[in-house]
Amino acid sequence: MSEEMVSLAGRFRSIFTLARENFLSDAPIVVATSGGLDSVALLHLFRFALPQSHQLHAAHFDHCSRDDSAADAQWVCGLCRAWGVPLTLGRAEEALGSEESARNARHAFLESVRSRVGAGVVAMAHHADDQAETVFFRMVRGSGKRGLSGMTEYREPGVWRPLLPFWRDEISDYVQKVCLEWREDPTNREQRFARNIIRNNVLPEIESKVAPAARRALVRLADLAREDEEAWLSLLNEMLDSLEVEEDKEAISLDFKRITPFHRAVRGRIIRELARRLGHQLDAAGTRLASDFVGSAQSGRQIDLTGGLCLRRDLDRLVLSPRTASVRDRPLQISNSRPGSGTALLGGRQVLVKWSPEKSLDLMSERLVLVSPHFPLTVRARRPGDRIRLAVGTRKLKKLFLEARIPEPERRQVPLLVDGLGSVLWIPGVAEATSRGDESESESVLHIGISDAKAS
Template sequence: MDESTRPLADRFRRELDALGVRGTGAHVVVALSGGMDSVALLHLLRFAVEDDGLALTAAHFDHGMRAGSAADAHWVAGLCRAWGVPLRTARAGHPPRTEAEARDARYAFLRGIQAEAGATHLATAHHADDQAETVLFRVLRGTGVRGLAGIPPADGTGLVRPLLPFWRDELRAYARAAGLRWRPDPTNRMLEPSRNRLRHRVLPQAERVAPGARRALVRLAALAREDEAAWEAVLAPLVAESAREENGALLLVRDRFAAYDWPVAARVLRLLLRRLGAAPDRAGTRLALEFISNASSGRTLRLAGGVRITTEFGTARVERGPGPEPPPPDAPLLIPAVPGEGGLALGGARFAARWTAGVDAPADARWTLRVSADPARFPLLLRGWLPGDRIRTHAGTRTLKKLLGEARVPLRARLAVPVLADAHGTVLWVAGVAAAADAGPRPGEPAITLSIYDA
């Protein structure tokens, strides 16, 4: 290593140590566009880390958005051959229409290579100038404190950005001192993209108005990250008492959110939603909080990003995705007047049933009912509840919808509640909830014991 490049290389090694990359037997996929930044990153990782256990794989994605991009892929392949670095390449099936589409396609490719290679890390060449541009762009768009934190050095999934402490000028000086060559990207000089206008016009003007503006923006990002870390530590007990995870969803305690001051509730909710990969804006957060606090049970709110919030009595269930698949068709069970057993399926749940002339309820049964064996009632039918179902209890006739609601049975669980009806369709029993006033036998009347088990 040339002495003129040693100070930056020393700092780079310290940054890798801080990121937990060096000396850990890491395998790093390096995003390599062929530009100066990524070439310098690959050179540092290949020749300056002083870690024989570090494995590298370069990855180049051709977006196909400009003429000559295929030549970049060819040039990158030659560079990797010369440096002894394995290279994986891909080209977009069709040119992305926007910068956001290009970024999504690029990261999908890079993450795919990371997974295929079994790599521990994915390294990109974002540097301090990128950080300053990102923070300024977010300020102009009215971001919150989390947005001011800018580009994180690492994201917890193996993505690392070891060049973030370095400025473009010092990376270029390193590259020139090391005799590196790279592929210039002519689109970086175009003023149409918003980021380029910030880089070539707004930031230079800001430096003239407030010398050191770039460094101040980077410092602002560091302060915002510290604030966010402090907030997460302070909010941890509130998160623990107000939510739990269940089958990939979040169950929120509605009373807790209603009791918090709005700014605190908003931060707790956004912190929880980030677990699902969602990031609602201020309006979306306010709408969600009002819904969680005030909506009646059984309501659903859909937010941007595929987030669904469903109220279930004292909880609000938060999920992300297309929604649960409908359960398979029910398989009800017909019960004749003679003892027997059988199976049924309701709302995706499977049960076994047994009916006998015995009086004692089996200890292992989930639900048991002693029911009149009046022949006029048979055959009985074990099924799911239907719209319009009613049951006559000692407290009067009730709809099953109201009865299940008063019993606080969540909507998603109601489909799996067995309902016993007689040959005339009269509801005799809602398992685990209520029996009809005349379901049991009269004195001296024959009866059967119906028991239901989880299959």
């Protein structure tokens, strides 16, 4: 083996050693093997350039994208048999015509193989030229810095790209000088795929007429973007701690007053990270909407974002949550004073209501006595313009809820008792209207109790 090839194999061994110090365990390694030049080189390096301390397992996926694709699988079978490497074959149920569908199916297959054989990683043969093409493609589509950072050498749940520091020419020289054979995929020359156009036309034209080192510059751009991302992530947790972030399965909230002084770009990135924790992707438009909303939102306001999320301000908290399908309210009407019970559905919350002329509602969490009520009585949610008459005068319910520090989403769940004249008589736990009469001077008395239906 030439000095040049020994150098390439030596660099590969150094990459392997570094991986052992970081993420690589003693578990088996799955090597994605298409049969092309890059994957054959990768399998050869694992099989013959490293001490055999790890069990290898090859995996080949047939995308059924051309008539003779099954021949590739047969060829890979022969290669793995000759090299003593176990192999798992996979095949698409139908022809996969797009790059995205092929990639998704391939990754799902490789992950299934990794899980089945108990491997720690799937090693894939992406190299520096692939990185340059990826960054260029994302750049012309307007990706942010995270997108421009390109492919990472390792990512969860176990994808490893050990050839990423190597260029295609280096790998090609290695394959030829150690006398390896490989399969040529004719679809790599077809102009219907964007990556082929970038690889075979755009980048060669740029390097011949504009920037001779364009590929290397693109890889350097990825490195710089990744450094910036890593710098941001190193500060993120401390920043979130200062914002008093609280999270559960349904929502994440933070201190509104503490996030507003941040630069709008920083606000946007914080919210994008919180969206990621909720399992949602917030795009550039949604990020701008969120940041601008934080800069001007009054309590109670809400905005729908992209990615199925909504952002609202609840008093001193900023709340990010998935959008939920609205459930139509179902008010409850009480027609007369005969004893009865029923439920009302308000803002998705079900409340239990009981009423009787006799005092028999001691188990209800909230109770009220009405004298000579004007039927029908209705238990419903707040409506715009609702007011209640108190000893200090008539008050808007909106102001009462603010003073009681009830967040906006919960206000839609607070039951109101309204009489047949449209007057708000009672807001359980918040306020009771004046002038309800003296029960000792009237024979027409109604006792009403309200509780949360789940607690009753």
